[in-house]
Amino acid sequence: MNKTEIVLNKDEFASEYRRIFAENKLDEFITDALCDKFYALTEYMLAQNAVMNLTAIIEPSEVILKHYADSLTVSKYIESGKTVIDVGCGAGFPSLPLAIARPDIQITAIDSTDKRIVYVRECAARLGLDNLTAITARAEDAASGEMRGKYDYATARAVARLNVLAEYCIPLLKVGGVFLPMKAKSGKEEMEEAKNAFDTLHGEVVSLDIFTLVDTKGDGEPQLRMIAEIKKCAPTEKIYPRNNSQIKKKPL
Numbered sequence: 620m621n622k623t624e625i626v627l628n629k630d631e632f633a634s635e636y637r638r639i640f641a642e643n644k645l646d647e648f649i650t651d652a653l654c655d656k657f658y659a660l661t662e663y664m665l666a667q668n669a670v671m672n673l674t675a676i677i678e679p680s681e682v683i684l685k686h687y688a689d690s691l692t693v694s695k696y697i698e699s700g701k702t703v704i705d706v707g708c709g710a711g712f713p714s715l716p717l718a719i720a721r722p723d724i725q726i727t728a729i730d731s732t733d734k735r736i737v738y739v740r741e742c743a744a745r746l747g748l749d750n751l752t753a754i755t756a757r758a759e760d761a762a763s764g765e766m767r768g769k770y771d772y773a774t775a776r777a778v779a780r781l782n783v784l785a786e787y788c789i790p791l792l793k794v795g796g797v798f799l800p801m802k803a804k805s806g807k808e809e810m811e812e813a814k815n816a817f818d819t820l821h822g823e824v825v826s827l828d829i830f831t832l833v834d835t836k837g838d839g840e841p842q843l844r845m846i847a848e849i850k851k852c853a854p855t856e857k858i859y860p861r862n863n864s865q866i867k868k869k870p871l
Contacts, residue, residue: 713801797825
């Protein structure tokens with residue numbers, strides 16, 4: 620299907636939104652007001668996607684499942700009133716759905732690609748999301764500067780392997796803060812691979828949740844997902860994060 624061929628019917632969108640959120644036990648987010656906001660986000664995202672590369676997922680039911688429901692599976696781990704940094708936010712996932720559904724938390728979204736940050740900023744303004752700030756920054760630079768040690772939670776989705784991602788994210792957390800990586804089917808393998816990184820950066824694995832995104836009307840493969848809770852137990856040594864080339868060439 621061509622990007623420009625998507626026609627978004629509001630009633631059909633609402634029906635699919637309610638069904639998919641119910642199937643994935645996200646009932647607390649099934650309200651008319653939230654449905655309207657997610658519809659508005661989808662409309663704008665698809666319009667912008669016709670002129671810039673935001674997402675390959677453009678069929679409305681798949682957008683609801685793989686972008687919105689998937690993003691909100693992390694919500695239950697985040698306490699009210701806390702601060703969250705979304706590292707490598709891309710087109711705004713999970714930061715935009717979280718900001719829509721959780722006005723009680725403050726979210727900072729960072730990405731190194733300015734045009735994506737401009738898009739996320741525009742979405743936040745259009746939807747009245749006062750709890751979302753979008754900043755163009757590389758994660759390793761942010762974690763070496765004023766953002767270091769500032770956040771209660773760090774999220775990341777589809778950014779890098781976990782032994783690399785940990786070095787980007789954990790330095791951004793306060794002591795006692797929690798890193799919440801969102802992974803697909805490689806998650807369990809990446810957790811094993813990242814053990815040394817967690818130890819080096821003083822991260823302790825608190826929980827590991829492996830689950831499947833559900834769509835009873837979908838005909839694709841099961842969407843296996845993993846979310847880990849990794850608590851920062853002590854300050855990160857000043858040498859971390861290293862520069863990007865070092866991190867990628869020799870992950871912890």
